Amino acid sequence: MESVITKKERDCIISLHDNFSLPVRLFNIAEMLNIKAPTAHELVNRLISKRILQKNNGVISLTNYGDRIYGDIMTAHRTMEIIFTESGVNSDEACSEIEKIDYLMDKKSIEKLLVNIGSPEKCPHGKPVKP
Amino acid sequence: MESVITKKERDCIISLHDNFSLPVRLFNIAEMLNIKAPTAHELVNRLISKRILQKNNGVISLTNYGDRIYGDIMTAHRTMEIIFTESGVNSDEACSEIEKIDYLMDKKSIEKLLVNIGSPEKCPHGKPVKP
DNA sequence: CATAATATTAGTAGTATGCTAAAATATATA
């Protein structure tokens, strides 16, 4: 059941969740990720076959499983963001560096890091650590 | 001049440096990385074209540049290892999880993390943070 | 219905990873 995803797949999951309240269609994803429609089509199909995304009448959304993956990535991201900024790394810098690794990090280890820094509710940007 | 490397390339760099005192040849690398000779050949050639490895009479070694990359990876690895274990993550577990990300981490951020934890000389395994 | 907007398919390409089989080179040993 382990989900091995790529950086592009990660970006797709995050922007699908974050950048829209309205229904998201393929061309929106292509736009958000700055790729052409056929490339987005491939990417989305890969994520659908991994049961992370689903499509209904052209509207693409996260499955429950995908939503859990999103949460895990964000928790890892924000936990690391707190650790980085507390060490003096600029928060934007921290954010862009952590994007490279958040989707690869172990959930259990992140949980321990989070407890160790006092289980804060929010990251430096004011967003919830556990979305 | 930024070095973008892959996980396999990272593993090659690390095992080349660590697992041998004797001259390392292609078949040693294939053995260490558990891949066949032609695959190792490709990998090594890629790293040679990136000026990370060099070959003299069949003996493969890190260039000065490659050695710097090795050092950066190990510093990132051990810095994170300290942070993880101080949060209660088992050190072997920490090690295997950090292998997935150490080669992707930003040098400047790592430097700040390291200062923040008191610039220790050694990691939980007793190895120098700055090799 | 016709036009516009979206989605999909087909075809191509590059990088990274991996393999087997065969050929070429070295290195040892008899």
Next chain:
DNA sequence: TATATATTTTAGCATACTACTAATATTATG
């Protein structure tokens, strides 16, 4: 030195991922 063994390299093939253009199909909208 000649043969045998070890090692390297080439060739050919395959898969996953990312990405494109051009063309076709589908779905909305006027």
